[in-house]
Amino acid sequence: GGVMEAAARGARAAGGMVVGILPGNDPADGNAHLTVAVATGLGEARNAVIARTCDGLIAVGGGYGTLSEIALAAKMNKPVVGIGTWKAGTPDGKTVPPVQVKTPQEAVEAIFRLLRLAPRLQY
Numbered sequence: 233g234g235v236m237e238a239a240a241r242g243a244r245a246a247g248g249m250v251v252g253i254l255p256g257n258d259p260a261d262g263n264a265h266l267t268v269a270v271a272t273g274l275g276e277a278r279n280a281v282i283a284r285t286c287d288g289l290i291a292v293g294g295g296y297g298t299l300s301e302i303a304l305a306a307k308m309n310k311p312v313v314g315i316g317t318w319k320a321g322t323p324d325g326k327t328v329p330p331v332q333v334k335t336p337q338e339a340v341e342a343i344f345r346l347l348r349l350a351p352r353l354q355y
Contacts, residue, residue: 240265288343291317311346
């Protein structure tokens with residue numbers, strides 16, 4: 233259950249290909265809505281794989297793993313949107329990602345808007 237399963241369910245229902253990048257060794261640990269389950273065996277280090285492979289990131293909640301994903305994605309110049317998550321700024325007061333929204337619908341709209349505005353990144 234939880235946020236990742238809900239996101240996978242919504243993406244699958246919309247006709248999307250849903251890739252789950254899992255921390256453990258067993259692809260069966262992924263939820264039933266995944267099109268592809270990638271069992272990395274990397275534990276928390278899989279956050280770097282998530283940040284590298286995504287076009288944009290929607291962060292939900294305030295765990296340290298989420299903070300890690302936000303920081304890695306921002307460092308790679310990926311658009312980041314957050315719901316109830318970390319807020320960041322530079323020492324001189326400039327706001328940095330994530331863009332804060334309140335609902336999943338707003339998050340999806342915001343990430344697609346940011347992806348349209350951002351040049352396609354080369355990995």
